Amino acid sequence: xxxxxxxxxRFFVNLHDEKPWRVGARCTKITQYYLDSSLxxxxxxxxxxxxKSRIVRLSQEQLKLYSDESDWTVRVRFRGEQTTVTLxxxxxxxxxxxxxWEVERSIAESLIAENDPLFVEKQRFExxxxxxxxxxVDEFEGGLANLILAEVELPxxxxxxxxxxxxxxxxxxxxxxxxxSLAHRASQxxxx
Numbered sequence: 001x002x003x004x005x006x007x008x009x010r011f012f013v014n015l016h017d018e019k020p021w022r023v024g025a026r027c028t029k030i031t032q033y034y035l036d037s038s039l040x041x042x043x044x045x046x047x048x049x050x051x052k053s054r055i056v057r058l059s060q061e062q063l064k065l066y067s068d069e070s071d072w073t074v075r076v077r078f079r080g081e082q083t084t085v086t087l088x089x090x091x092x093x094x095x096x097x098x099x100x101w102e103v104e105r106s107i108a109e110s111l112i113a114e115n116d117p118l119f120v121e122k123q124r125f126e127x128x129x130x131x132x133x134x135x136x137v138d139e140f141e142g143g144l145a146n147l148i149l150a151e152v153e154l155p156x157x158x159x160x161x162x163x164x165x166x167x168x169x170x171x172x173x174x175x176x177x178x179x180x181s182l183a184h185r186a187s188q189x190x191x192x
Contacts, residue, residue: 004061004062004065004097004098004099005095005096005097005098006088006095006096006097006098006153007094007095007153007154007155007156007157008094008151008152008153008154008172009094009151009152009154009161009170009172010149010150010151010170010171010172010174010177011149011150011151011163011167011168011169011170011171011172012148012149012150012167012168012169012171013137013148013149013150013166013167013168014166014167014168015166016146016148018166020127020164020166021125021127021135021137021150021164021166022125025125025126025127025137026125026126027123027124027125027126028079028080028123028124028126029079029080029121029122029123029124030077030078030079030121030122030123030124030138031077031078031119031120031121032075032076032077032078032119032120032122032179032183033075033076033077033111033112033115033117033118033119033183034073034074034075034076034117034118034119034179034180034183035049035074035075035076035111035115035117036074036115036117037071037072037073037074039051039115040055040072040074040087042058042063042066045057045058045063046058047066047085047087049111049114049115050114050115053107053110053111053114055085055101055103055107055111056085056101056103058099062099065097065099066087066099068097069087069089069090069097071089071090072087072088072089073087073088073089073178073180074086074087075087075088075179075180076108076111076112076117078105078108079124082102083102083103083104083105083107083108084100084101084102084103084108085100085101085103085107085108085111086098086099086100086101087099087100091173091175091178092173093157093172093173094154094157094172094173095157117183118180118183118184118186118187119183119186120140120142120144120179120182120183120186121140121141121142122138122139122140122141122144123138123139123141124136124137124138124139125137125138125139127164129152129161129162129164130162131161131162133152133153133154133161133162134152134153135150135151135152135164136150136151136152136153137149137150138150138151140182140186142186143185143186143187144182144185144186147182149171149177150164150167
């Protein structure tokens with residue numbers, strides 16, 4: 001079960017002029033699409049979309065986790081050459097159940113083509129702190145340009161972590177600042 005838990009704290013970033021998280025960091029372009037979760041169902045062991053498109057076969061543990069959760073967010077992520085489909089359960093403060101699979105790009109592209117989903121685009125920088133934690137700093141693009149958020153994944157909610165000086169107000173547990181919620185905001189900014 002622990003391997004299917006995501007525990008992360010999330011923050012605004014204060015500095016927009018200086019960007020210390022870019023120094024020596026790995027940077028990746030990410031586009032994340034959010035599918036209508038009501039169109040993602042099970043057919044036996046298969047996760048399917050829109051009643052017909054097979055996405056991935058679930059293990060017995062994944063089937064149980066899927067059945068135990070009723071409120072999934074469904075994400076399709078393109079990150080460099082990697083393509084993943086992720087189901088995230090409802091977040092309780094910093095913790096959420098997460099099921100994730102790498103899928104063929106053609107499968108992900110067909111899911112997007114069938115749905116015309118909301119999305120976010122961002123550059124992600126991976127920055128290692130002095131206490132050894134990996135911070136992911138997202139600089140959003142498009143309708144969310146100039147928004148910068150930082151998150152750090154932790155082994156437990158009460159793990160102490162040293163907050164870098166460029167990190168600002170904490171957003172952990174605030175569902176209005178999830179990437180799925182931001183995708184809704186981005187679509188409002190780009191409508192005619």
